[in-house]
Amino acid sequence: MKKYYEKYREMIIYIIFGVLTTAVNYAIYFTCTQNWRMNWSAATLIAWTGAVLFAYLTNRIWVFQSKASGTKAILTELIKFVTFRSVSLGIEWLILKILFDALHLNTIRVHDIAAGEITGKTIAQIIVILSNYLFSKKFVFSAQRPWTSDQ
Secondary structure (H helix, E strand, C coil): CCHHHHHHHHHHHHHHHHHHHHHHHHHHHHHHHCCCCCCCCHHHHHHHHHHHHHHHHHHHHHHHHCCCCCCHHHHHHHHHHHHHHHHHHHHHHHHHHHHHCCCCCHHHEEEECHHHHHHHEEEEEEEEHHEEEEEEEEHHHCCCCCCCCCC
């Protein structure tokens, strides 16, 4: 079991923090849409902001164990992280635009639960989580890139 964990540690930890990041995203999103009656688009942007802050810290520290040090290297890493998360925000927004504005999935309710909205958000999040892992692994926390300290 230890060998399996060591081989897939990064992916296992990413999944754990991916689930937690998704929970942060859902909590903020559904608070905005259900309690504050915001439209899905504004709620998505607010939820994305909270989730990205949480995800950067957890990905940097525990998932990819970034070795970036010094203000310049960390700032570069953060900018790359936010840039690629912005791409996945665009992917999520496009998926929700189609599901909610074109197909009206978000209007489906079951026993006063926003079943269609939960379904649409979940479909989008699955695609976003996979995209974010690939972006982070390949472009943000890449082990091939030597990080230097600007101290």
